[in-house]
Amino acid sequence: xxxxxxxxxxxxxxxxxxxxxxxxxxxxxxxxxxxxxxxxxxxxxxxxxxxxxxxxxxxxxxxxxxxxxxxxxxxxxxxxxxxxxxxxxxxxxxxxxxxxxxxxxxxxxxxxxxxxxxxxxxxxxxxxxxxxxxxxxxxxxxxxxxxxxxxxxxxxxxxxxxxxxxxxxxxxxxxxxxxxxxxxxxxxxxxxxxxxxxxxxxxxxxxxxxxxxxxxxxxxxxxxxxxxxxxxxxxxxxxxxxxxxxxxxxxxxxxxxxxxxxxxxxxxxxxxxxxxxxxxxxxxxxxxxxxxxxxxxxxxxxxxxxxxxxxxxxxxxxxxxxxxxxxxxxxxxxxxxxxxxxxxxxxxxxxxxxxxxxxxxxxxxxxxxxxxxxxxxxxxxxxxxxxxxxxxxxxxxxxxxxxxxxxxxxxxxxxxxxxxxxxxxxxxxxxxxxxxxxxxxxxxxxxxxxx
Numbered sequence: 001x002x003x004x005x006x007x008x009x010x011x012x013x014x015x016x017x018x019x020x021x022x023x024x025x026x027x028x029x030x031x032x033x034x035x036x037x038x039x040x041x042x043x044x045x046x047x048x049x050x051x052x053x054x055x056x057x058x059x060x061x062x063x064x065x066x067x068x069x070x071x072x073x074x075x076x077x078x079x080x081x082x083x084x085x086x087x088x089x090x091x092x093x094x095x096x097x098x099x100x101x102x103x104x105x106x107x108x109x110x111x112x113x114x115x116x117x118x119x120x121x122x123x124x125x126x127x128x129x130x131x132x133x134x135x136x137x138x139x140x141x142x143x144x145x146x147x148x149x150x151x152x153x154x155x156x157x158x159x160x161x162x163x164x165x166x167x168x169x170x171x172x173x174x175x176x177x178x179x180x181x182x183x184x185x186x187x188x189x190x191x192x193x194x195x196x197x198x199x200x201x202x203x204x205x206x207x208x209x210x211x212x213x214x215x216x217x218x219x220x221x222x223x224x225x226x227x228x229x230x231x232x233x234x235x236x237x238x239x240x241x242x243x244x245x246x247x248x249x250x251x252x253x254x255x256x257x258x259x260x261x262x263x264x265x266x267x268x269x270x271x272x273x274x275x276x277x278x279x280x281x282x283x284x285x286x287x288x289x290x291x292x293x294x295x296x297x298x299x300x301x302x303x304x305x306x307x308x309x310x311x312x313x314x315x316x317x318x319x320x321x322x323x324x325x326x327x328x329x330x331x332x333x334x335x336x337x338x339x340x341x342x343x344x345x346x347x348x349x350x351x352x353x354x355x356x357x358x359x360x361x362x363x364x365x366x367x368x369x370x371x372x373x374x375x376x377x378x379x380x381x382x383x384x385x386x387x388x389x390x391x392x393x394x395x396x397x398x399x400x401x402x403x404x405x406x407x408x409x410x411x412x413x414x415x416x417x418x419x420x421x422x423x424x425x426x427x428x429x430x431x432x433x434x435x436x437x438x439x440x441x442x443x444x445x446x447x448x449x450x451x
Contacts, residue, residue, distance in 0.1 A: 015130060015133045015134065015142065015193075019191055019192075020130065020142055020145055020146065021145070022184075022187065022188070022191060023126050023129075023130060023146055023149070023188075024145055024146045024148060024149025024150075024152075025149055025184070026086075026090070026122070026123075026126060026149070026184050026188060027122075027123040027126055027127075027146055027147070027149040027150045027153060028149040028150060028151075028152045028153025028154075028156070028157075029153060029177070029180060029181060029184060030089075030090070030093060030119070030120045030122050030123050030153070030181070031120055031123050031150050031153045031154055031157075032153035032154060032156065032157030032160075032161075032177075033093060033097060033116050033119075033120055033157070033174075033177050033181070034062050034063075034066060034116060034117050034120040035059075035153075035154050035157050035158065035247075036157045036158070036160075036161035036173055036174075036177065037058050037059055037062065037113065037161075038059060038158055038161075038247050038248060038251050039158045039161055039162035039165070039251055039266040039270075040161055040162070040165050040170045040173065041055040041056070041058065041059070041248075041251050041252065041255070042055070042251075042252075042255040043165060043169075043170045044058055044109070044170060047170065048105070048106045048109055049106075050106065052252070052377070054373070055252070055373065056248050056252075056369050056370055056372065056373030056374075057110070057370075057373075058109070058110070058113055059244070059248055059366075059369045060366050060369050060370045061110045061113050061114050061117070062113045062114065062116055062117040063117060063244075063362050063365045063366035063369065064114060064117065064362075064366055065113065065114035065115060065116065065117025065118040065120075066117035066118065066120055066121055066362045066365075067117075067359055067362035067363060067366065068114075068117075068118055069117065069118040069119065069120070069121035070121050070124065070355045070358045070359045070362055071216070071219070071355065071359060072216070073085075073089070073118070073121055073125075074121050074124045074125055074128075074351055074352075074354060074355035074358070075215050075216060075218075075219045075351055075352045075355050076125075076212075076215070076351070077124075077125045077128050077129065077350070077351030077354075078128075078215065078348075078349060078350070078351040078352055079212070079215055081194060082125055082128070082129045082132075082192075082351075083188075083189075083192040083193065083194050085125055086122055086125055086126060086129070086188060086192065087185050087188055087189045087192075089119050089121070089122035089125065090119070090122060090181055090182075090184060090185035090188070091182070091185055092115070092118075092119045093116065093119030093120065093122065093181050094178045094179075094181040094182045094185070095115075095178075096112055096115035096116045096118070096119055097116060097174045097175075097177045097178035097181065098174070098175070098178045099111075099112035099115065100112040100113060100116060100174040101171045101172075101174035101175045101178065102171075121355075121358070123150055124351070124354045124355060124358050125351065126146060127143060127146055127147065127339060127343070127354055128343065128350040128351040128354050129192075130142050130143060130146050131143055131343035131344075131350050132350060133193070136344070139340070139343070139344060140284035140285055140286075140287045140340040140344070141284050141285050142284075143284050143336065143339055143340050143343060144282070144283060144284025144285065144336050144340065145284070147284070147332070147335065147336045147339060148332075148336075151328070151332045154270075155270040155271070155328065156270055156271070157270070158247070158266070158269070158270035159268055159269075159270040159271055160173075161173045162262075162265070162266050162268065162270075163268075164176065166262050166265075215352070218349070218352060219352040219355055219356055220356070222346070222349065222352060222353055222356050223356060226345070226346070226353070228341060228342065228345055229342060229353060229356060229357060231398070232338040232341065232342060232357060233356065233357050233359075233360035234360065234398055235296070235300075235334060235338060235395055235398060235399065236334075236335065236338060236357060236358075236360045236361040236364060237360040237361070237363055237364035238364060238391050238392075238394050238395035238398065239300075239303065239330075239331045239334050239335065239364065239395055240331065240335075240361045240362075240364035240365045240368065241364035241365070241367055241368035241371075241391050242303060242327070242331065242364075242368065242388050242391045242392050242395070243327070243328075243331045243364075243365065243368065244364065244365040244366070244367075244368035244369040244372065245368040245369075245371065245372040245384060245387050245388040245391065246310065246324070246327055246372075246388055248368070248369040248372045248373055249372040249373075249375070249376050249381065249384035249388075250266075250269065250313075251266055252372075252373065252376050253313060253376065253381045253384070254266045254269070254313075258314070269320075269321065269324060272321040272322075272324040272325050272328075282333075283295050283299070283332070283333040283334075283336040283337045283340070284336050284337070284340045286337070287336070287337045287340035287341055287344075292337045292340070292341050293399075295333060295337050296333075296334055296337050296338070296399055297396075297399055297400075298333075299329075299330040299331075299333035299334045299337070300330065300334065300392070300395050300396040300399050301396065302326050302327075302329065302330040303326075303327060303330035303331065303334075303392040303395065303396070304389065304392045304393055304396055305326060306323045306324075306326040306327035306330065306392075307323070307327075307385055307388050307389040307392060308323075309322050309323030309326065310323035310324065310327065310385060310388070311323075311381075311382065311385040313381055314381070334395075335361075338357065339354070339357065342354065342357055368387075368391070371387060372384050372387065375387055
């Protein structure tokens with residue numbers, strides 16, 4: 001009887017450098033849409049008669065929409081053709097941006113902002129797609145490049161939104177974003193390669209498609225089965241609560257006395273954090289080389305060190321700018337390192353593990369923004385800085401005492417990772433090597449004269 005033959009699938013298409021850069025720009029645009037409101041908070045509060053103490057609700061609603069998309073939309077990347085999913089999300093985002101630009105009442109504005117957040121999770125689908133189509137030795141670098149686009153989008157969206165809002169009004173910001181999003185969607189429709197079958201089915205050698213509810217259940221099951229995800233998710237929650245604390249509180253403080261800066265001037269501070277984009281690529285390369293834990297520790301130490309500089313807002317804008325550079329570099333280095341480790345540890349569930357991780361990110365962003373708004377209204381800028389420093393110290397303390405299985409920082413941390421939808425599969429070649437070595441030792445000990 002001839003030995004059974006294994007089904008093989010064609011190797012996935014690869015990504016050119018130009019396409020990676022286009023995807024990085026797309027990520028920057030999509031995530032920038034979710035953060036563009038921060039330098040416009042004073043203008044939005046005036047246009048819709050929102051109390052300044054409650055203006056942070058616009059950012060919070062956007063982050064809640066983003067969290068909903070992470071749970072309900074991003075896992076679909078392990079089930080559907082990511083090319084179509086990405087283009088569809090960009091089309092939905094353009095529609096939501098037009099609704100914001102045309103909003104005439106507070107409920108319409110908040111609903112449209114929630115839809116903007118919901119569609120902005122296209123960045124996470126793109127990250128999983130890039131990780132899938134990249135070779136293992138360049139995966140961290142490619143993920144870092146795309147995430148660098150996210151960093152740039154977050155930072156420069158504030159600058160661009162503030163400048164355009166000061167020049168032509170806040171509605172022009174969302175009209176311009178809608179048009180640009182449609183153009184990028186058309187480019188990606190032509191340039192993105194197709195994935196003929198979802199990864200889990202291809203790896204299992206079957207064309208069976210799991211149910212949508214099974215897909216969502218397996219996403220949350222990853223928290224129970226991946227110690228690495230639990231630790232990195234907690235770090236993301238704390239780091240992005242710090243990030244949102246800074247930028248929400250800063251927009252309110254600079255618009256208030258004694259500075260009274262316009263939205264355009266506030267947006268210029270986004271340029272101070274551009275070094276974070278450089279750190280994003282470098283952190284991915286360090287993760288590829290096995291230095292993920294050390295990179296994370298150094299970044300968290302910088303995060304703590306940034307707050308004494310940021311607290312000098314009223315004394316020195318130069319010190320503030322230096323603190324912003326350090327804080328953004330630190331947060332994004334932690335983020336890129338975590339994403340690189342997670343997508344490498346979950347080769348058959350990249351969209352789901354990205355979604356699970358980013359739920360923690362979104363929860364931290366929303367909570368930090370809301371708390372910073374309340375603290376500034378009641379206790380001022382010093383209280384906002386105390387919150388940011390306390391959260392930074394909490395993240396550093398978590399890193400300093402990780403669970404034992406997180407210490408290695410690489411793909412071998414999760415040998416029992418869920419690869420399919422309800423079944424547990426070994427996660428990588430190291431598991432196979434350990435099994436083979438154990439079998440060899442048992443066979444050797446059974447033979448006389450063998451050590």
